[in-house]
Amino acid sequence: MRFREDVTRFLETAPRPAGLHDYGPTPSHGDVRAGRDWQATLAEHGYACLHWPAEHGGPDASVADQAAFAEECARAGVPRQLSMVGPDLVGPVLMRFGTPAQQQRHLARIRDGRDLWCQLFSEPGAGSDLAAVATRAVERPDGSWQVRGQKVWTSAADSADLGILLARSGGPGPGGLSAFVVPMRSPGVTVRPLRQMDGESKFNEVFLDDVVLGADQVIGTPGAGWAVAKATLGRERLSLGANAVGMFESIVELETAAAAHGRLDDALRDQIVEAWIRVWLMRVTWERAIEEGTDPSGSTFSVLKLLTSETYRDIADLGIAALGPAALEEEQPLVKRMLVGHAQTILGGTSEIQRTILAERILGLPRAPR
Incomplete structure (x- = not known):
């Protein structure tokens, strides 16, 4: 109860960036600037990434407190964070599967809003059935990876700094998948916004044309992509x-x-x-x-x-x-x-x-x- 009261007072007094509104789990292109500033404010006051453990800069809040925070943000008409993907999906995945170097490189930047992430999972032929992902990642002799394929329904891809990618590095089925970190401004990455019937363009097509990723951009080990994907759900x-x-x-x-x-x-x-x-x-x-x-x-x-x-x-x-x-x-x-x-x-x-x-x-x- 005390936590909810503290949150309510914070939301009543915290400075709000111009244009901030409750845009939901993902910002549209025009929401990103205000969303980044709001995330920085949340981080400054200890309300960013509530579920993260203290060792990674979070307050390790209880499930009940996380839920209360989400509800009070909804009442106040503000987003509970910059985006769902970085804090809720990528952060915990890197804590579980990432190398210490990956954690050091990315976690703080997710927490304070410097980096916006997108999720490169769904494809034209693999929406609900992620085991059918066809985007191909081929390991090169120097240990780097060359990626080719198409993703779709990718929220915030037109604004994202980084993406978490699910690609096929081996044979068919879940065991042939690997997960990667993709800098969204890499050569070969093309993003095309999709205009929705409500007038917004939160979804995007993403084309990966022989994008080269370093060996250090694999999350976990090659072939562990299905475990990474499952860890992002829920x-x-x-x-x-x-x-x-x-x-x-x-x-x-x-x-x-x-x-x-x-x-x-x-x-x-x-x-x-x-x-x-x-x-x-x-x-x-x-x-x-x-x-x-x-x-x-x-x-x-x-x-x-x-x-x-x-x-x-x-x-x-x-x-x-x-x-x-x-x-x-x-x-x-x-x-x-x-x-x-x-x-x-x-x-x-x-x-x-x-x-x-x-x-x-x-x-x-x-x-x-x-």
């Missing part, structure tokens, strides 16, 4: 409960909009009440998991991921009912939420994958035919 789920803040705000917005457009009838009111109940159930389930010390990368957090994604989608769809024909007007504040709502059931692990995990690992049902 960390973002600590902040799932913070999504409830934005969902409650969305429900209030759509109720107000429906009343203003004369569309708040009994049927829509019942749907709004149901959505409100679902958000409270999601938040309570999240709090219970945090109190029980559940591992965020474990199977049980798939319940929360599935519940959060589909509740977000359904609330977004209610915006259509609330606005009616006015939903065609792009300046409507609910339209953006409506456009991105269905993406929540895809990013971070599709709902289909979450259901498979729940069926096989929690309910013990037979594995689906491969």
